[in-house]
Amino acid sequence: xxxxxxxxxxxxxxxxxxxxxxxxxxxxxxxxxxxxxxxxxxxxxxxxxxxxxxxxxxxxxxxxxxxxxxxxxxxxxxxxxxxxxxxxxxxxxxxxxxxxxxxxxxxxxxxxxxxxxxxxxxxxxxxxxxxxxxxxxxxxxxxxxxxxxxxxxxxxxxxxxxxxxxxxxxxxxxxxxxxxxxxxxxxxxxxxxxxxxxxxxxxxxxxxxxxxxxxxxxxxxxxxxxxxxxxxxxxxxxxxxxxxxxxxxxxxxxxxxxxxxxxxxxxxxxxxxxxxxxxxxxxxxxxxxxxxxxxxxxxxxxxxxxxxxxxxxxxxxxxxxxxxxxxxxxxxxxxxxxxxxxxxxxxxxxxxxxxxxxxxxxxxxxxxxxxxxxxxxxxxxxxxxxxxxxxxxxxxxxxxxxxxxxxxxxxxxxxxxxxxxxxxxxxxxxxxxxxxxxxxxxxxxxxxxxxxxxxxxxxxxxxxxxxxxxxxxxxxxxxxxxxxxxxxxxxxxxxxxxxxxxxxxxxxxxxxxxxxxxxxxxxxxxxxxxxxxxxxxxxxxxxxxxxxxxxxxxxxxxxxxxxxxxxxxxxxxxxxxxxxxxxxxxxxxxxxxxxxxxxxxxxxxxxxxxxxxxxxxxxxxxxxxxxxxxxxxxxxxxxxxxxxxxxxxxxx
Amino acid sequence: xxxxxxxxxxxxxxxxxxxxxxxxxxxxxxxxxxxxxxxxxxxxxxxxxxxxxxxxxxxxxxxxxxxxxxxxxxxxxxxxxxxxxxxxxxxxxxxxxxxxxxxxxxxxxxxxxxxxxxxxxxxxxxxxxxxxxxxxxxxxxxxxxxxxxxxxxxxxxxxxxxxxxxxxxxx
Numbered sequence: 001x002x003x004x005x006x007x008x009x010x011x012x013x014x015x016x017x018x019x020x021x022x023x024x025x026x027x028x029x030x031x032x033x034x035x036x037x038x039x040x041x042x043x044x045x046x047x048x049x050x051x052x053x054x055x056x057x058x059x060x061x062x063x064x065x066x067x068x069x070x071x072x073x074x075x076x077x078x079x080x081x082x083x084x085x086x087x088x089x090x091x092x093x094x095x096x097x098x099x100x101x102x103x104x105x106x107x108x109x110x111x112x113x114x115x116x117x118x119x120x121x122x123x124x125x126x127x128x129x130x131x132x133x134x135x136x137x138x139x140x141x142x143x144x145x146x147x148x149x150x151x152x153x154x155x156x157x158x159x160x161x162x163x164x165x166x167x168x169x170x171x172x173x174x175x176x177x178x179x180x181x182x183x184x185x186x187x188x189x190x191x192x193x194x195x196x197x198x199x200x201x202x203x204x205x206x207x208x209x210x211x212x213x214x215x216x217x218x219x220x221x222x223x224x225x226x227x228x229x230x231x232x233x234x235x236x237x238x239x240x241x242x243x244x245x246x247x248x249x250x251x252x253x254x255x256x257x258x259x260x261x262x263x264x265x266x267x268x269x270x271x272x273x274x275x276x277x278x279x280x281x282x283x284x285x286x287x288x289x290x291x292x293x294x295x296x297x298x299x300x301x302x303x304x305x306x307x308x309x310x311x312x313x314x315x316x317x318x319x320x321x322x323x324x325x326x327x328x329x330x331x332x333x334x335x336x337x338x339x340x341x342x343x344x345x346x347x348x349x350x351x352x353x354x355x356x357x358x359x360x361x362x363x364x365x366x367x368x369x370x371x372x373x374x375x376x377x378x379x380x381x382x383x384x385x386x387x388x389x390x391x392x393x394x395x396x397x398x399x400x401x402x403x404x405x406x407x408x409x410x411x412x413x414x415x416x417x418x419x420x421x422x423x424x425x426x427x428x429x430x431x432x433x434x435x436x437x438x439x440x441x442x443x444x445x446x447x448x449x450x451x452x453x454x455x456x457x458x459x460x461x462x463x464x465x466x467x468x469x470x471x472x473x474x475x476x477x478x479x480x481x482x483x484x485x486x487x488x489x490x491x492x493x494x495x496x497x498x499x500x501x502x503x504x505x506x507x508x509x510x511x512x513x514x515x516x517x518x519x520x521x522x523x524x525x526x527x528x529x530x531x532x533x534x535x536x537x538x539x540x541x542x543x544x545x546x547x548x549x550x551x552x553x554x555x556x557x558x559x560x561x562x563x564x565x566x567x568x569x570x571x572x573x574x575x576x577x578x579x580x581x582x583x584x585x586x587x588x589x590x591x592x593x594x595x596x597x598x599x600x601x602x603x604x605x606x607x608x609x610x611x612x613x614x615x616x617x618x619x620x621x622x623x624x625x626x627x628x629x630x631x632x633x634x635x636x637x638x639x640x641x642x643x644x645x646x647x648x649x650x651x652x
Numbered sequence: 653x654x655x656x657x658x659x660x661x662x663x664x665x666x667x668x669x670x671x672x673x674x675x676x677x678x679x680x681x682x683x684x685x686x687x688x689x690x691x692x693x694x695x696x697x698x699x700x701x702x703x704x705x706x707x708x709x710x711x712x713x714x715x716x717x718x719x720x721x722x723x724x725x726x727x728x729x730x731x732x733x734x735x736x737x738x739x740x741x742x743x744x745x746x747x748x749x750x751x752x753x754x755x756x757x758x759x760x761x762x763x764x765x766x767x768x769x770x771x772x773x774x775x776x777x778x779x780x781x782x783x784x785x786x787x788x789x790x791x792x793x794x795x796x797x798x799x800x801x802x803x804x805x806x807x808x809x810x811x812x813x814x815x816x817x818x819x820x821x822x823x
Contacts, residue, residue, distance in 0.1 A: 344661055356665060360673035367677050371685075382688030382786045384706060386760075389684035393676045518725045518745060570749075579749040598726065598746035601718060606726045606746050 003068050006056025007147040010097075013049035013104070014137040016042055020107070021130030024123035028195075036123035040111035043126050046133060047104040054088075054101045057146050061088045067153040070094065070146045076159040076575045078546040086170030087160045092294065092310075093146035095173055099290075100136050102174070102181045103129065110185060117206060124192035125185075132184050135317045143310045159575035162547070168228040176221030176248060180286040182214020183251055186258065187283035187325065190276045194328045197335040199272040204265030207279065209633055211259045214282075216629030218252050223622030234581035234596045236516060236610045238618055241390040246369040247289030253362035254282040257355045264351050268413060271348070272336045274355070280329065284322040285362070291318055292369070346416040350408025357401040364393045402455045402505070405498055406462020410469065424469050428461030443513055452509025459502030463495040493632025500624030503617050510591075510614025520604040530611035532593065533557045539597070539605050547571040549582070552597045552605055556586070568597040568607070587616050686760065690790030691737040699763055707741070707769050708758040708787045709734040716753055732757060732769070734794040743771040756787040 020042040027035025060068045061084050064077045074091040075084060083090075089098040107129040114122050140146070163169075189207045193199045225248065230238045239245060258278040264271040291314040342348040368385045375381045406428065410421040422429070436454030440447065468474065470491060471483040519527040519534075526535035537553040549571040556563045566584035573580070586593045592615040598606035688706045689699065699705050712731040721727035721744050728747055731738040741759055751757065751774060761771035 342658075344658075352662065352665070356669040360669045363670075363673050364677050368680075371681070382789065384686045384688065385681075386684065386686055389680045392684060393680035396676055397673065520720060520724070520726050581749060596746075599718070608746060 002056050002059055003065065003147040003149065006053045006060070007145065009049045009053040009056065010137060010141055010147075013046050013053065013100070014134065014141060016046040016049060017130050017133035017137055019130075020046060021127050021134055023127075024130075025127040025195075028120045028123045028127070031120070033119065036119050039123045039126035043104070043107040043111040043129070046130075047108040050097070050101045050104040050137075054097050057094055057097055058085060058088045060147075061085065061094075064157060066155070066157060067149050067151070068146075069148045069150040072150055072154055072157045074160050075157040076546070077156050078575065079160060079165070080545055082167070083160060083165045083170070086167075087164075089173050090160050090164045090170070093140070093144040095177075096136065096140050096144055097146055098174060099177050099181065100133065100140065102177050103133055103136065103184060106181055106185050107133065110188075114206070121192055121196060121203075124195050125188045128188035128191045129184065132188070132321065135321070139310070139313050139317065143313050156575075159546075159573065162571065162573040162578050162580045163232055166228060166232055168224055168232070172221055172224040172228060174221075175217050175224055179214050179218025179221050179248075179255075180251060180289065182210055182217065183255060183258075183279075183282040183286045185210045186214065186279040187321075190279035191325055191328060193276060194325075194332040197332055199265065199276060199336050201266050201269050204262050204267075204269075204275070207275075208259070208262045208266055211255060211262055211279075211282075212629050212633045215252070215255050215259050216626040216633070218248070218255060219622050219626045219629070222248050222252060223619045223626075227619045230615070231583050231585055232580075234583045234608075236514070236583075236594055236596070236608070236612070238511065238615070241368075241385075241387045243369050244289075244293050246365050246390075247292045250362055250366060250369075251282055251285040251289060253358050253365065254278060254285050257358040257362075258282050260351045260354050260358075264348050268342065268348055270342065271352070271355075273333050276333070276336070277329065278355070278359075280322065280325045284318065284325075287314070287318045287321060291315055342413070343415040345411065345418050347408065347411045347413045349416070350404060350411050353404055354401065354408060357397050357404075361394050361397045361401070364397065365390065368393065399451070399455065402459060402501075405459060405501070406466065409462070409466050409494060409498065425462055425465050428458060428465050431461055432456075432458040446512065449509045449512035452505055452512060456502045456506035456509060459505065460499045463499035463502070466498075467492070467495050488635055490632045490635040493628045493630070493635070495628070496631055497625045497628025500621045500626075500628055502621070503624055504619075504621030507614045507617030507619075507621060510617065511612055514610060514612040514615070516608060516610040518606070518608050520601075520606050522604045525604075527607070527609065529609050531558060532563065532611065534595070534607070534609050536605060536607065539600060542569070544571065546575060547573045550597065550600070552595075552607065554584070554595050554607065556593055564593060566593065566595040568595045570597050589616055589620075590614065592616060688758075688786045688790075690734045690786075690794065691732055691739045692734055692790075692794055694739055694763060694769075695737050698767075701763055701765060704760060704762055704772075706758055706760050706786075707732055707739060707771075708756070709738075709790055710787070711751070711753050711755060711757050712738055713753045718747075732759065734790045736794040740768045741771050742768060743774055745774070747774055758787065 024039035089095040261275045432454040439450040521536040549569045554566040564586040568584040569582040592612040594610035596608040709732040715731035759771035760773040
């Protein structure tokens with residue numbers, strides 16, 4: 001009964017979404033307040049319906065209802081309760097329901113928080129969100145019904161893929177989806193603005209919080225996924241340029257560009273057409289990511305059920321939304337005349353450079369990700385494009401971007417003085433060069449980690465110099481505290497996020513000098529790596545809630561003193577007959593000691609040992625970046641009502 | 653600066669960015685694209701030994717031999733087959749958890765002059781029922797299995813060399 005209720009709620013949500021995508025739009029074009037007024041209640045109704053559907057699905061997983069085929073395929077009664085709940089979105093159908101739930105939540109949020117939005121713009125935004133909802137609800141109902149029944153019900157489910165039974169991966173999809181769906185909102189704003197034929201500073205002010213939210217969550221989602229790959233897959237790596245990873249990186253790159261160009265729209269009323277285009281592209285990239293992951297057209301480590309029908313459906317949605325948006329863009333973009341004028345060396349100029357480089361990186365990553373697909377179609381050649389390509393092609397674009405970041409942040413609007421900005425940054429430049437050369441002298445070849453360290457310090461020191469300059473720390477130290485408190489939170493947010501990028505780059509550079517060893521040890525034997533003595537004490541059996549495991553005890557000592565005891569495991573999940581490797585990691589925030597237990601033979605255990613300097617900084621930096629986004633979001637001007645645009649016809 | 657001049661500037665910059673990105677992509681493609689070979693492809697058209705390729709097929713049943721390499725590291729040898737031909741593979745490292753005889757595998761490495769393959773990476777997937785698409789395609793091309801006709805035949809029948817009976821029944 002409950003699953004049928006859920007199914008019905010989904011269908012109801014779809015009907016409400018259809019109404020939501022038509023009524024407010026008609027109202028907006030007819031300037032009929034009552035029709036436009038349906039937008040809010042419809043969005044709220046859709047949220048309630050989708051939430052009921054989602055709740056029903058969670059319930060089916062919690063009570064392990066084996067008459068629901070989705071539960072049978074992805075759950076098991078012996079699974080811990082936490083993973084029964086998170087297993088709801090650990091599969092294709094459930095994760096799509098979560099996707100739509102977040103979309104409905106965003107629609108309701110626009111309706112609820114957007115009280116200061118002009119009624120017509122708000123109605124149009126909510127209507128466009130309705131279009132997106134209709135597409136994805138139809139996708140769920142017609143190709144991926146999560147409430148399908150099976151008869152007769154099997155005694156128990158087949159279990160969730162053990163590598164997914166993990167808290168990091170339980171939180172990764174919701175974070176990522178808030179990011180993806182957040183770009184659906186900026187997309188809706190872009191299309192609504194095109195329909196209105198007006199983009200102004202107020203529009204930029206409404207778009208920015210949404211792009212900030214989407215960006216911060218996407219950053220966290222990508223970082224969580226990368227962290228999970230690091231500790232769960234046991235390869236000791238953190239980013240593999242896998243197509244699915246790229247699929248999440250593409251919206252991040254375009255979204256980062258959008259975040260910055262929206263500032264220009266808001267502050268200077270320029271780059272309007274470009275920003276609208278970026279908002280469309282960011283959502284297109286989110287959809288493309290969804291398509292790549294769900295359709296299985298690209299080879300990836302992520303094994304979602306590959307169903308061609310689903311791939312075709314999402315591809316069709318992608319075409320309709322993106323082609324439709326571009327059609328409206330071509331029809332309306334000429335109305336958006338630029339008004340702000342600026343010199344090439346200025347804050348605007350720097351933000352244009354930022355956009356150019358970010359979009360170039362996105363283009364390179366897109367080409368590398370999709371090329372195997374096209375090569376297969378065009379020539380039948382089976383090729384793959386791996387990390388060497390992406391490293392070689394993105395680094396020359398990323399380095400100028402990072403070099404320009406602190407300088408751009410220090411330039412004033414309209415007309416700037418690059419030399420003046422450099423003068424205020426000279427100590428940061430000297431310090432980073434010194435660190436780069438010291439790194440080279442101390443560790444020698446390779447040169448890339450040294451460049452990375454120098455760039456990392458450049459970003460962090462540059463952000464510090466920016467703040468120091470704004471609060472006049474050295475010129476009038478007495479008033480610095482006062483000025484620091486008065487500084488807009490957005491300025492703090494930008495500096496913090498830029499510094500966070502620096503921390504991440506430092507982590508990546510640290511991983512560049514990581515060392516590892518593959519050893520076969522008998523109990524009592526030891527190996528040396530990176531100045532540490534790793535001694536295998538014993539390997540023993542252990543019983544978990546739904547798995548049995550072989551656990552090794554490795555004592556790590558340095559100069560005779562015990563540093564830590566690592567317990568890497570190999571888990572065998574009884575239900576799934578699968579084995580997973582649980583890496584043991586000891587971190588002291590500056591380096592990770594990382595041990596993986598491989599197979600055992602002739603009384604010896606095969607151990608892979610890693611010494612990863614600065615590894616935790618990769619994800620810590622991402623956290624700082626997201627924090628910067630949050631700080632910026634809490635800026636006063638985001639909370640205060642945006643001024644009504646000039647000449648706006650705001651019906652009561 | 654006039655609007656026209658500014659527009660020209662932006663256009664030039666955008667062209668520069670696009671041009672750089674294209675040039676970077678193309679040069680990086682030239683050096684870094686990795687082609688997929690099935691065992692039959694390798695024999696028909698051997699790749700240069702300085703070029704990394706991906707070799708994929710099924711792990712021949714009964715061919716996996718784990719040993720300790722000359723450098724003291726764990727190593728393994730096995731044969732990758734597409735039903736028509738098989739290539740011996742040596743790999744220094746720990747085989748992934750999902751590596752099984754008779755299942756699909758993709759290895760990354762170089763062909764040695766003696767016709768064997770030295771793998772630097774062995775990929776097996778998260779899901780044990782998953783068959784890499786290239787492998788499925790290679791099997792189809794070798795003429796042993798048409799994916800349109802249902803699930804692949806049992807792994808034992810793929811072996812190119814006749815194998816002694818070991819009294820093992822099924823799995």
